[in-house]
Amino acid sequence: MKPLPLKELIGVMNGEVVYGDENFVVKDAMVSHLHRIKEKHTLIFLKKRKAFHSDKVKRYSPYVIVTDKSDEEMKDIEAAGMIRVQDADDAFWAFTRYYRQLFELPIVAVTGTCGKTTTKEMLSHLLSSTHSIQSTIRSRNATRKSFQYLMRIDENTDAAVFETGLNGPGNLHYHCKVFQPTIGIITTIGVDHLDKCRTLNGYIKAKSEIVSGVRKGGTLILNSEDENTKKISLTGFTGDIIYCGTSESADYRASDIVYKKNGMSFTLHHKEKTYRTYLPGYGEHQIYNALFALAAAHKIGLNLKKAVIRLRAFENLERHLQVEEGINASVIIDDTWSSNPTSVAAAIQVLETLGNNKKNALLLGDIAYLGSHVREIYHDLGKLIASTKIDILIAVGENTKHLADQAKKYGFKGKVFTTASTALVKEYVENLLDEKTILLVKGSMMDTELIGLAKSFKMKE
Incomplete structure (x- = not known):
């Protein structure tokens, strides 16, 4: 954070100042019930009906x-200073808006069902040679993190790239209220978070x-081929819209995609110019x-x-379609x-492409x-898998x-093996792995057992 006088x-x-020195220098800010304090000279927003743990x-x-708490509620709380406000939430947003407007710099907000983290990391990588960058750490993209990321921007920052996660309606509104992005990217919209959004249309709306x-x-960067992205209304958006994809109408277009060792090559088309490009990693979605x-x-x-x-x-x-040597070659x-x-679906496409002339196996965990x-969704995925060249479904x-x-x-x-037992899966997979087999292990970061399984199937360094 850029240090600011109180x-x-x-x-x-x-x-209004209840007590304390107005020349106090603020070096960080936080919301007491959302964030952990990290350093001295922090401005702490304490909301009514929220407990404060001095220890x-x-x-x-x-x-x-x-705070908007009463004198009686605050009498036993020690601090270097106290500022009384009518509404602590309003004060927080006023501070957030003020801090953001101190910096005229590009801030990119990336959202989408898939590709958020990779797009964010790719863009940060591209910019880092010429810009001082702030960006989301790994995939830590929850709404409560946004304010903390904003506080990492200071006078030395040239640009910022933030991944904006969504668990339900209102999440992206919150992220954007904090970041006020100059560029927004929607990578693709599939099916996800229906527990909170209820329906696909609800998810698209979110x-x-x-x-x-x-x-x-500002600028929106959109997927020119994604059908669900096309359902989003752009009425009222007055900024630039850039389309990316493989269709002729895309402003940044890819063609001639070829799988190579450890990556892919493709031709980038933009404004009648072409650039032959190499990209580490696999999958059309990576393009x-x-x-x-x-x-x-x-x-x-x-x-x-x-x-x-x-x-x-x-x-x-x-663990993003990471291709490695496994046991038994x-x-x-x-x-x-x-x-x-x-x-x-994207991972299966990579499996089939890399697994040409091999025995293709898919180990799939719960979604x-x-x-x-x-x-309903598992029904559709089962139908999809039936149309593939997969030899073994686990x-x-x-x-x-x-x-x-x-x-x-x-x-x-193909062969089908189903179980709830990780131990049985390990034994089954280890017996089928050989030099003619390629195995895709597909799961989420929350499934620690599946992550462990994937690791156990790799050759030890």
Whole structure:
């Protein structure tokens, strides 16, 4: 955070000093019930009806509290200063708006069912050679994290790239209210978080919050082929819209995609110019992620030819379709970072491409956040798997047996193994792995047992 004198902020928050030195220098800010204090000289927003635990912040004294609690409620709480406000929530947002407007810099907000983390990391990689960057740590993209990321921006920051997660309606509105992004990216919209959004249309509507969240005069970067993205209303958006994809209408278009060792090559088309490009990692969806990153970097001011060259040095992310040597000379594709129907389909496409002339095996764990739509979605995935060249389906979890049953119903010709036991899966898979087998392990970061299994199938270094 850029250090600010308290006296500069009192009026911003429409507050009055109860006690303390107005020359106190604020070096960080937090909301008491959402964040952990990290350093001294922190401004703490304490909301009415929220408890305050002095023992958790004592060692970071001095700090100043901004609160709408009464004198009686605050009488036993020690601080270097106290600012009384009418409404602590209003004061928090006034401070957030003020701090954001101190910096005229590009802020990119990335959302989508799949590809958020990779697109964010690719764009950060492209910009980092010429810009001082702030970005989301790994996939820690919850709404409560947004304010903390904003506080990491200071006078030395040139640009920021933030992943904006969604668990339900209102989440993207919150992220954008904090970040006020100048560029918004929607990678793709599949099926996810139906436990909170209830329906696919509800999920699409929640994703569309980013449209109104981009700053006036800002830019939207969209997938030119994604059918669900096309359902989002752009009425009222007055900024630039950039489309990325493989269709002729795309502003940044990819063609001639070729799988190579450890990655893919493709031709990038933009404004009648072409650039032959190499991208580490596999999958057509990765091409889209690269297009989003290249388009955003170019919009921010990076020379496109230099961006294409720098893309070659991007390191594919851990457990994102990570291809490694497995035991008994097999090949393991570890895709245990996140799981939803869209990413399952994309991963299977990679398995079939890399597994040409090999025995293809899929080890699939349960998919979370599907709400009451579990059986319907597993039905559709079973039908999809039946149409593939997969030789062995290994379904692990409470709901995946239904998926396996549907695959067989629709004519899946391969072997099927279903169990809830991780130990049984390990033994079964270890017996089938050999030099002719390629195994895709597909699950989410919450399924620690499946992550452990994937690791156990790899050759030890």
